[in-house]
Amino acid sequence: MTMLGKKIATREAYGDALVELGKENPNVVVLDADLSASTRTSKFAAQFPERFFQMGIAEQDMMGTAAGLAAAGKIPFASTFAMFATGRAYDQVRNSIGYPGLNVKIGATHAGVTVGEDGATHQALEDIALMRAIPGMTVIVPADYVEAVQAVKAAAAHVGPVYLRFTRGGVPVVFGDDYQFQLGKAALLRDGGDATIIACGVMVGAALEAAEALAGEGLSIRVLNMGTIKPLDGEAVIKAARETGAVVTAEEHSIIGGLGSAVAEVLGENCPVPMKRVGVPDVFGQSGGAGELLEHYGLTAANVAQRVREVVGRKA
Amino acid sequence: MTDKKSFLKEKARQIRRHIITMTGAAGSGHPGGSLSIADIVAALYFEIMKHDPANPNWPERDRLVLSKGHAAPALYAALAEAGYFPVEKLVELRRLGSMLQGHPDMTSTPGVEASTGSLGQGLSIANGMALAGKLDGASWRVYVILGDGEIQEGQVWEAAMTSVHRGLDNLLAFVDYNGLQIDGTVTDVKSLGRVADRFASFGWHVLEIDGHDLDQILEADAKARETKGRPTLVVANTVKGKGVSFMEGKVDWHGVAPKPEQVEQALAELAN
Numbered sequence: 001m002t003m004l005g006k007k008i009a010t011r012e013a014y015g016d017a018l019v020e021l022g023k024e025n026p027n028v029v030v031l032d033a034d035l036s037a038s039t040r041t042s043k044f045a046a047q048f049p050e051r052f053f054q055m056g057i058a059e060q061d062m063m064g065t066a067a068g069l070a071a072a073g074k075i076p077f078a079s080t081f082a083m084f085a086t087g088r089a090y091d092q093v094r095n096s097i098g099y100p101g102l103n104v105k106i107g108a109t110h111a112g113v114t115v116g117e118d119g120a121t122h123q124a125l126e127d128i129a130l131m132r133a134i135p136g137m138t139v140i141v142p143a144d145y146v147e148a149v150q151a152v153k154a155a156a157a158h159v160g161p162v163y164l165r166f167t168r169g170g171v172p173v174v175f176g177d178d179y180q181f182q183l184g185k186a187a188l189l190r191d192g193g194d195a196t197i198i199a200c201g202v203m204v205g206a207a208l209e210a211a212e213a214l215a216g217e218g219l220s221i222r223v224l225n226m227g228t229i230k231p232l233d234g235e236a237v238i239k240a241a242r243e244t245g246a247v248v249t250a251e252e253h254s255i256i257g258g259l260g261s262a263v264a265e266v267l268g269e270n271c272p273v274p275m276k277r278v279g280v281p282d283v284f285g286q287s288g289g290a291g292e293l294l295e296h297y298g299l300t301a302a303n304v305a306q307r308v309r310e311v312v313g314r315k316a
Numbered sequence: 317m318t319d320k321k322s323f324l325k326e327k328a329r330q331i332r333r334h335i336i337t338m339t340g341a342a343g344s345g346h347p348g349g350s351l352s353i354a355d356i357v358a359a360l361y362f363e364i365m366k367h368d369p370a371n372p373n374w375p376e377r378d379r380l381v382l383s384k385g386h387a388a389p390a391l392y393a394a395l396a397e398a399g400y401f402p403v404e405k406l407v408e409l410r411r412l413g414s415m416l417q418g419h420p421d422m423t424s425t426p427g428v429e430a431s432t433g434s435l436g437q438g439l440s441i442a443n444g445m446a447l448a449g450k451l452d453g454a455s456w457r458v459y460v461i462l463g464d465g466e467i468q469e470g471q472v473w474e475a476a477m478t479s480v481h482r483g484l485d486n487l488l489a490f491v492d493y494n495g496l497q498i499d500g501t502v503t504d505v506k507s508l509g510r511v512a513d514r515f516a517s518f519g520w521h522v523l524e525i526d527g528h529d530l531d532q533i534l535e536a537d538a539k540a541r542e543t544k545g546r547p548t549l550v551v552a553n554t555v556k557g558k559g560v561s562f563m564e565g566k567v568d569w570h571g572v573a574p575k576p577e578q579v580e581q582a583l584a585e586l587a588n
């Protein structure tokens with residue numbers, strides 16, 4: 001049963017995958033900070049109440065408790081909004097979890113501007129940057145429900161800290177049932193020789209749409225889904241630059257420190273080519289509908305296509 | 317004095333000597349708050365806790381989280397005395413590449429249970445361990461040592477709620493009440509009033525002891541073991557710099573290492 005084209009939030013996948021993991025592995029435990037209905041950990045809580053820890057509105061304590069659980073052999077999934085997981089509890093994530101390399105999974109939902117009406121205080125736009133800077137932290141941004149379910153399972157199987165970023169709002173399913181998420185590997189969604197779009201999260205759908213539109217103009221565009229931001233698949237990035245000569249990145253995150261920065265770091269040192277980052281410019285978000293906000297900040301297929309035309313024009 | 321008590325007193329004295337030697341050799345570190353917990357750490361590692369230096373990852377072991385991580389020298393000294401690693405290693409404290417980092421690093425040092433140093437985080441970690449123990453129906457216990465300045469951190473009170481809410485009677489927390497932090501006395505910097513009352517109002521089983529009296533430390537642990545359904549907090553009244561006359565009660569000895577002649581004087585005072 002394929003879900004292709006259906007719109008579904010990746011946080012739903014988080015909730016569903018946790019239930020599956022709970023059945024498979026008695027060591028999986030889940031923590032939440034008074035947002036279990038929103039993060040969808042309520043599904044796990046209903047089935048495995050003895051392995052669900054409601055921590056109250058205390059994200060710093062939640063991260064520390066998760067560290068202790070991991071130190072004693074459990075596989076804790078600490079869950080809250082991306083803003084509070086990475087902002088309020090940064091020191092705890094860095095020092096109590098990251099530094100000792102503990103086996104804690106951070107399930108961060110409601111990332112980016114698609115949070116919508118709640119506005120800037122709830123729209124984490126720098127969470128990837130913060131998590132990426134922590135040594136040993138794996139950072140995963142699934143593009144749709146299908147990838148998200150697999151990513152949660154891959155995170156559980158991986159030994160070490162993992163940051164998982166999910167959306168509040170519905171995202172079109174772009175992957176069929178045969179899709180296989182591989183930790184640390186880019187997925188080639190469409191091949192082409194004139195330029196490459198490297199995208200993650202909600203922008204993967206926009207990237208595919210942009211490539212389709214550009215095909216109509218005679219441009220053949222490669223599209224890479226970068227589900228893992230760290231460790232970054234540098235090989236795929238360099239190959240794309242060598243073979244297509246221009247790169248555009250697209251992410252629902254600040255253009256500072258996220259996927260675009262990670263790709264720029266690799267290209268700058270290995271294979272500089274014309275490049276453009278599509279993301280939220282260096283500003284805070286604001287209230288609005290999710291779709292309106294994506295439009296407002298240029299997180300659209302049309303803007304991605306425009307940036308591709310620009311980088312193709314800059315090619316020597 | 318009983319044999320047990322004289323044995324523990326001797327261990328505490330050795331730990332204090334190591335603290336002086338180590339920080340002296342390193343030329344930096346935190347002697348004051350290390351000396352104030354020497355008796356508690358001696359009681360934990362040489363009487364109270366069930367552990368096996370030959371098998372630091374033994375699943376059934378009791379665990380200590382040193383939340384006030386700057387007192388690492390006291391922890392390292394106890395671990396070395398217990399046999400987790402040779403005492404000769406202690407002088408490598410704070411050197412490049414050393415297994416004895418400036419603050420506890422559970423990935424570098426056998427016997428260290430948590431990486432601490434950013435204050436306020438240890439009680440949460442200890443809670444997580446205690447919760448895991450409860451989930452597994454295990455009998456091992458968790459200990460944590462907090463500073464009296466450290467408990468100004470909000471996370472401590474988030475964690476204090478968790479310990480009680482979860483009924484973690486397999487947890488014992490010490491507050492090393494030495495009355496001093498960095499910028500002055502705890503009373504002057506930001507007073508909590510009576511710490512015992514604060515924790516009691518959160519629902520903890522609270523005891524107050526002389527943190528340098530080994531009998532009282534052992535007795536507090538015995539009472540904690542008898543207390544079911546809630547965690548125990550022990551306010552341990554201590555003297556910062558305890559055992560070294562020129563360091564006792566002096567805020568200046570929080571984070572300064574003794575110079576060679578001061579090391580000599582301190583070791584002479586701790587000769588027996």
Ligand SMILES: Cc1ncc(C[n+]2csc(CCOP(=O)(O)OP(=O)(O)O)c2C)c(N)n1
Binds near residue numbers: 352386
């Ligand atoms: C989060 C955090 N803030 C500040 C410091 C710097 N610091 C190290 S020790 C200390 C004072 C601690 O006082 P107390 O808890 O009373 O420790 P003790 O007197 O036992 O040494 C401070 C402020 C720190 N390590 N972590």
Ligand SMILES: [Mg+2]
Binds near residue numbers: 463494
């Ligand atoms: Mg103090």
